[in-house]
Amino acid sequence: xxxxxxxxxxxxxxxxxxxxxxxxxxxxxxxxxxxxxxxxxxxxxxxxxxxxxxxxxxxxxxxxxxxxxxxxxxxxxxxxxxxxxxxxxxxxxxxxxxxxxxxxxxxxxxxxxxxxxxxxxxxxxxxxxxxxxxxxxxxxxxxxxxxxxxxxxxxxxxxxxxxxxxxxxxxxxxxxxxxxxxxxxxxx
Numbered sequence: 001x002x003x004x005x006x007x008x009x010x011x012x013x014x015x016x017x018x019x020x021x022x023x024x025x026x027x028x029x030x031x032x033x034x035x036x037x038x039x040x041x042x043x044x045x046x047x048x049x050x051x052x053x054x055x056x057x058x059x060x061x062x063x064x065x066x067x068x069x070x071x072x073x074x075x076x077x078x079x080x081x082x083x084x085x086x087x088x089x090x091x092x093x094x095x096x097x098x099x100x101x102x103x104x105x106x107x108x109x110x111x112x113x114x115x116x117x118x119x120x121x122x123x124x125x126x127x128x129x130x131x132x133x134x135x136x137x138x139x140x141x142x143x144x145x146x147x148x149x150x151x152x153x154x155x156x157x158x159x160x161x162x163x164x165x166x167x168x169x170x171x172x173x174x175x176x177x178x179x180x181x182x183x184x185x186x187x188x
Contacts, residue, residue, distance in 0.1 A: 017043070018045075018075075018127075018128070018161050018182065019043060019044045019045030019074070019075050019183065020044075020182060020183030020184075021040060021041060021044045021045070021183055021184065021185070022044065022045040022046065022047060022130075022163055022165075022183065022184070022185035022186075023036060023037065023040060023044065023045070023046050023047070023185065023186065023187075024046075024047045024049060024165075024185060024186070024187040025046065025047065025048050025049050025050055025065065025187075026049045026050060026051070026052070026187060027050070027052045028138075028187060028188060029187060029188060030050070030061075033065065034068065037065065037068045037069065037072065037074070038068065038072065040072065040074060042072055042073045042074075043073045043074065043075075044072075044074050044075075045074060045075045045076075045077065045185075046065065046069055046074050046075070046076045046077070047077050047079055047094045047109070047130075047185070048061075048062055048065055048076060048077065048078050048079060048090070049079045049094075050062070051079070059088065062078065062088055062090075066088075066089070066090075075091045075092065075107065076090055076091050076092075077090055077091060077092040077093060077094045077107060077108075077109055078090035078092075078093055078094065079093075079094040079095060080093065080094075080095065081093070081095075082104055082106070085106060086104055086106070090106070091106065091107055092106040092107030092108055092109065092127075093106055093107075093108050093109075094108075094109045094110070094111075094130075095110065095111075096110055096111070096117070096120065096121070096124075097124065107127050107128065108124070108125065108126050108127055108128070109126060109127065109128035109129070109130060109163075110124065110126040110128070110129060110130065111130045111132065111165075112129050112130065112131050112132075112154070112158070113131075113132060113133070114154070115154065115157055118154060118157045118158055119157070121158070121160075122157070122158070122159045126159075126160050127160045127161065128160055128161045128163060128182075129155075129158040129160055129161065129162050129163065130163050130165045130185060131151065131154055131155060131158070131162055131163065131164055131165065132164070132165035132166035133145045133146065133165070133166030133167065134146060134151060134164045134165065134166045134167060134168060134172070134176055135166050135167025135168065135172055136166075136167050137165075137166040137167045138187075138188065139166070139187060140166070145166060145167065148176060151164070151176060151178075152178055152180065155178070155180035155181060156180055158180070161182035161183070162180050162181050162182055163181075163182055163183050163184060163185050164176060164181055164183070164184045164185070165184070165185045165186070168184040168185060168186050169184075169186065170184075172184075
């Protein structure tokens with residue numbers, strides 16, 4: 001694979017090459033984003049969001065992150081449209097409406113919080129399901145996290161890799177890990 005090209009061969013949802021640790025980017029972690037990316041284990045995943053930036057600045061920040069990600073062997077998915085992910089040469093697209101990503105040769109991931117969203121992501125052929133909130137999180141203050149039974153029930157509905165999100169860290173992931181979980185993700 002060329003360093004600046006999207007991943008040519010898509011892993012199946014249970015493939016061991018699919019990242020187990022993911023970082024979501026946004027304005028909260030922008031000041032220390034370089035350090036965070038460099039500290040990720042080789043072959044991790046990054047969901048680039050940075051919605052707060054104007055398009056030109058967002059593209060420049062994406063290019064910076066892509067350069068770091070390629071050097072570290074990370075997968076980089078763009079939160080946004082499929083067309084934008086292809087144009088910016090991301091490895092995939094993150095969002096609720098990614099139905100055509102598979103045909104475009106990109107990984108696709110979806111945020112899911114309940115059975116309805118999981119069914120929609122299944123219909124869209126998502127490879128990766130970011131299930132949240134597993135624990136209380138700053139992203140959704142006041143939202144009740146799922147209990148272990150809810151997490152297990154929802155994870156079994158997903159037709160792809162399940163990544164836990166929401167207040168996650170290595171210790172918490174180990175506490176909630178089960179046969180349906182593939183990995184975990186964090187923002188802060």
